[in-house]
Amino acid sequence: MAQGAGMDPTRAILGTFAQAFVDGDWQTNINHLEAKVEIDKRELKLVGHNWVQYKIGAKKGSGTMSGYKVSSKMIQQDFKKFEIISKLDDPEAFGFERVRLIRCMPDSVQLANWTAGEEVTEDTPFTFEDYELLDPIVI
Template sequence: MLDASKVILGTYGQVFIDGVWQTHINKLEASVEVEKRELNLCGSDWKVHKNGIKKGTGTMSGYKITSDMIKRGFTKFEILSKLDDPEAYGYEMVKLIRCSPDKIQLANWSAGEEVAEETAFTFEGYELVNPIAAN
């Protein structure tokens, strides 16, 4: 039976860009999509698939506190995602390699509201640095 206390909440997640903890980030999403080639083979009534190239995309968002993303421009950087929860079996760390922003937000604000900043990006590789394993 599932021990509900082991379900991980994102509350304790952390994002590091080039080793610097980004305390203002409150959401990170990253995924890899593989291009599959559809093949038709003689003697088979099933289509088969061959994996092709991969594409990594993601989005991070949080509160605007500095001009770091504007100053960084379109230079490449690394993101280290740490998903942690004190009640979990452990924590997971995934490194996103050669990240590059798709666009840079120069202004997006309204009077009386917190200023949010969202950055969509692509990446060119990943590494599972620390996996979570049930005890």
């Protein structure tokens, strides 16, 4: 049985070559970055429709940045706003993607979290107020 042309598995993007920049500085210790936008979807029940209709309300951006602790920068940053640029890259992919997260603010600042004999990691949950897709991956 002949198979059609499917996805080239080498084009699947791995996070191995991803980068995170905070206020322009490459964070080589970061090994996980997640950001998403949720919308406040309003339900509308309109005459003449037997389906609920939806209207987009306010948007909310949130995420988490995780990695190895190498400095006290996040403690010193306190709750001041900063900018993150996420670069998702893979040499075998169709290109790379950069997303700018604007006016980020930590939800919490980790002051201590260690165990003898283990690497110290740092998780920073945050919110952001806007985003910009700087470089899309286009096929």
